Amino acid sequence: MTQSSPPRHAVVIGGSMAGLLTAAVLSEYATVTIIDADTFPEGPEPRRGLPQARHVHVMWSGGARAIEEILPGITDAWTAAGAIRRRLPTDVVTMTAHGWLPRWGEKQFTVSCSRDLLDSVVRARVTALPRVTVMQRSRVRGLEGTAARITGVRVDTPEGEGVLVPADVVVDAGGRGSRSRLWLEELGAGAVPQSEVDSGLVYATRIFRAPEGAHALGFPIVNVQSDPRVPVPGRTATIVPIENGLWQATLSGTRGGQPTGDPDAFIPFAEDLRDPIVGRLLRGRTPLTDVAVTQSTTNRRLHFEKADLPDGFFAVGDSVATFNPLYGQGMSVAAKGLLAVRALLRAGGLSRPGFGNAAQRALAPQVAAAWSLATSQDILYPGATGMRPKRGSGLLDAYVNRLMAGATVEEPLTAAFFEVITMTSPPTVWFRPEVLWRVLRSSDRGALKAPPLTAAERTVAGLDGPAGGAVGPGRRAGADGRARGAGPAGLSL
Structure with a gap:
């Protein structure tokens, strides 16, 4: 905001991660506000x-x-609060639809902690900004304005x-329960198209005390994924070590499983x-919580970008699209999209028509x-409803497989x-010449046959039986039980 421009006020509906970043x-x-x-x-x-x-x-x-670009230093703040920065795929034991991934050296990373910790660190940073205020215990009942221009909220x-x-801009970050689509219709704005894919997914979580020495x-x-190519219900299980020496298991x-x-x-x-x-x-770990179950997991997308929106309004985060939570896309999609919004602001300001x-x-x-990425997999499961794959998608699926x-x-x-999975680059990366060449000549010959846990990890987890498998070429076992160089070798259970 320049000194010569008139004061501007924006309202953000919802203090979600997307709302805070907005x-x-x-x-x-x-x-x-x-x-x-x-x-x-x-x-x-x-x-x-x-x-x-x-x-x-x-x-x-x-x-x-x-998020680091929006809030510099946020990753260090997360880790200072107890989050764990995990190297990918080095610090993950994951069975994809096609088998176990080797634990090579770091390619990407993930931040492991509870969602409450993630949000609290961002919330503290954003609410401390001098131009941001919060109206708590307050519920938006509708948009104020006309089909041509939003002027505030009630x-x-x-x-x-x-x-x-009153507001010059209103942003809906109200999440899955957003009512802005109805509010826009009440103002006489055009209808907002909607797409859905529902696999009937249910997920359940419990927190356990990690074994001594695990942290x-x-x-x-540790993650076991389903294989959507097999016509049975898709079932998964994941353990994520989080803050305070705990394991969060989901x-x-x-549908049907x-x-x-x-x-x-x-x-x-x-x-x-x-x-x-x-x-x-x-097995044998001490549970610290009851089982939490969530059933509202439909992939739903509101195509606000195709609607004739009133000036001064847009939606972000789960108000625009909710994805199968297993893919971990929601927060990253919101953050990367808001970088594009920031680029717009820097090019023309908030007052641009x-x-x-x-x-x-x-x-x-x-x-x-x-x-x-989400719906192309979810629609394959038995009983899934919604958009079917477009004609010709079979060739693309075969390539990705x-x-x-x-x-x-x-x-x-x-x-x-x-x-691509970490939302670092778009899926077009998979079609770069150097990737395409390797895909066309690749096979799964020599793939790991068992979870690639190290001897030290097996010991601390109390798994029975001797570690099997050898340290392969280019992999030298370190004193801490982790493999050096190309990553740990697979160890049979």
Whole structure:
């Protein structure tokens, strides 16, 4: 905001991760009011408006780097608060649809911690910005303005109902429960098209006390994924070491194979997957919480970018698109999209005509890429409903399947796989000449046959039996039990 420009005010509906980042971006050009129905906790505590925080959340390196650009130093702040920076694929034991990935040297990274910790660090930074204020325990009841121009919002506050809060820009970051689509229709704006893909996914989470010595060792993330090519319900299990020496374990299952809230069934579910390693690691661990279950996991996309929006309005985050949470895309998509919005602001400021529509279009490419990755897999599961694959997509799927199979044995293909999955680069990376050449000549010959846990990791986890497998060529075992050079060799259970 320049000295000669008139004062500008922006309202952000919702103090979600997307809402907080939006406020940070807009605060360079306006005063910002975040309106949220909750009372914000002081630290990493649960809040009513974010029930999905109970489950495993992934902050991929693509999203972390984007947030770092918006809030410099945020990654160090997360780790100072107890989060763990994990190297990928070095610090992950993951069975993809095509098999176990080798634990090569670092290609990307992820930040491991509870969602409450992630949010609390960002919330503290954003709410301390001089141009940002928060209206807590307040609920937006509707947009104010016309089909041509939004001028503010009506809010129910502790002091009164229907309070007008004027704004030059209103951003909907209200999440999955957003009502802005209806509010726009009430103003006479055009309808917002919607797409859905529902695999019937249910996910269940429980927190366990990690075995003694696991945190000091740097115990890896352990994950067993489903194979959507097989016509059975897709079931997964994941252990993510988080702050305070805890393990957060999340199970999932699509229609016909969902987990339940029964605590006695939690570990047997994990043991009954394509590989039982997650269940074996949890067996004998002390649970610290009940089983939290969430069923609202439909992939839903509102195509605001195709609608004739009033000037002064756009939507971000889960208000635009919600994805199957197993892919960990939501926060990263929002952060990277907001970098595109910031570029718009720096090019023309907040007062440029049609800014809201331009911002919505700037967000769309990140949303579209994540949507394609998520729904192309989810629609394959039995009983899934929604958009079917476009004609000709079979050839593309065959190529991606070949790339993923190659990623189980070839380091450059593993790197390409993580470059896209972590939202660092768009899927077009998979079609670069050097990747295309390797995919066409790749095979899964020589792929790992068992979870690539090191001897030290097996010992601290209390797994029975001697470590099997040899340290392969170019891999020298270190004193800490981790392999050096190309990454750890596979160890049989």
